[in-house]
Amino acid sequence: MATAPPVFEEQRSDFQFGPYVVWSEFVPLWSIEVEEVGVRAMYGRLAAAHDAEPTVPDLGGGVPGDLYQL
Amino acid sequence: MADRLYLPPVGTEILQGDIFDQMPSVRVESRPLRVARHWKQSGPRDIWEVHPEDGSGPRGGFKWLPDQGGEQGLLVHAYLGRAMVLSHDCEIENDPRTRTLAMIRPINHLDEASQRELFSGGRQDRWFAVFPLVGQIDEPRIERSFVDFRRLTTVHPDVLAASIRVASLSEELRSAVAERFRLYLFRRVDSQVTDVR
Numbered sequence: 001m002a003t004a005p006p007v008f009e010e011q012r013s014d015f016q017f018g019p020y021v022v023w024s025e026f027v028p029l030w031s032i033e034v035e036e037v038g039v040r041a042m043y044g045r046l047a048a049a050h051d052a053e054p055t056v057p058d059l060g061g062g063v064p065g066d067l068y069q070l
Numbered sequence: 071m072a073d074r075l076y077l078p079p080v081g082t083e084i085l086q087g088d089i090f091d092q093m094p095s096v097r098v099e100s101r102p103l104r105v106a107r108h109w110k111q112s113g114p115r116d117i118w119e120v121h122p123e124d125g126s127g128p129r130g131g132f133k134w135l136p137d138q139g140g141e142q143g144l145l146v147h148a149y150l151g152r153a154m155v156l157s158h159d160c161e162i163e164n165d166p167r168t169r170t171l172a173m174i175r176p177i178n179h180l181d182e183a184s185q186r187e188l189f190s191g192g193r194q195d196r197w198f199a200v201f202p203l204v205g206q207i208d209e210p211r212i213e214r215s216f217v218d219f220r221r222l223t224t225v226h227p228d229v230l231a232a233s234i235r236v237a238s239l240s241e242e243l244r245s246a247v248a249e250r251f252r253l254y255l256f257r258r259v260d261s262q263v264t265d266v267r
Contacts (some may be wrong), residue, residue, distance in 0.1 A: 038191025039204050043075075043246040050249035 075204065076212045076237040084169075084230055086159050087239035087247055089212070093153035095173040095223050096146045105132060106143035120145065149173070152236070154217050156251060162227075169230055172251075173221035174203065177214045188216065198254040201247055210237040217247065219254045 079088065103123040110117050121128050133139055152174035155162075162169065177185055188202045198219075205214040239247065 039189050039202050040191075042191035042202075043242055046247075046249040047242045047245035050245040050252070 073240075074206065074208060075240050075243045076206050076210050077240060078210055079235045079238050082231075084155060084162055084227075084235070085238055085244070086155055086157060086162070087244040088155045089174065089236045089238075090153050090155070090171070090230060091234040091236050092150050093171055093223075093229075093233060094148050094150060094225070095153065095171070095221050096148040097221070098144075099147045104145040105141045106145055108143070118143070151175070152215070153223070154247070155230070156222070166227060168224050169227055171223045171225060173218045173223070174215050175218050175221075177216065180216070189214070198250070198257055201250045212237060219251055 076089070101123070102125075105121045105123065105128070106118045107121065107128045108116060109119045119128060121132070123132065133141055153171040154174055156170045156172050157165075157168070180188065188197055188200065189204070200219065201217040203212060203215045203217060206212045
């Protein structure tokens with residue numbers, strides 16, 4: 001079932017996005033270890049689903065982009 | 071380490087999932103569009119004219135159509151930050167014109183409850199639009215962040231060639247991103263959703 005989308009910070013009235021993304025956030029090591037259990041399992045599920053899909057048949061000729069070539 | 075999710079870029083070949091620094095993410099926020107045309111150089115400064123699309127236009131008119139070459143200078147909202155290449159490897163190899171990037175955003179752009187839920191690996195039916203990137207302390211160092219599939223920008227391949235490539239993805243992570251992006255675009259709101267919980 002569809003659910004309400006997550007609320008992003010930028011959707012708050014007080015949110016300000018600076019001109020550059022700052023990469024200085026401190027992330028405790030323990031939180032990385034804990035989160036990796038769930039996220040890495042999710043990575044594995046998604047990757048397995050992706051790799052199990054049938055490959056796109058070779059239709060011969062053409063390259064990606066031809067459909068929208070102007 | 072064999073289980074690293076992010077790998078140092080090797081060579082010059084760009085792959086789907088590669089992460090770049092200081093990449094543009096642009097978005098058109100409103101209309102009328104505003105077109106900038108270079109007017110003249112005055113000392114060290116370039117002076118531009120700005121023409122709203124609903125105005126009289128520049129001398130010779132606007133060049134909106136593809137066979138006119140399009141307008142080169144549209145004023146749009148833009149950020150510079152990290153981005154992930156979403157173009158398929160086959161497209162990267164064969165298409166000399168376009169690469170598609172998704173914005174990578176710092177984790178503090180999500181509230182704390184959303185961060186916990188996203189990085190728990192559960193309730194993924196809520197999170198098709200974003201893909202969590204766990205942090206990596208080993209080189210290449212990646213901060214905890216997320217890919218925002220809603221913020222796509224296209225660039226010429228030369229833009230990537232002139233930019234800083236931070237990392238490539240492991241095979242597993244590349245497949246996971248690809249699957250999530252596919253689901254984001256083509257998900258059906260039915261039992262298929264449960265496949266990735």
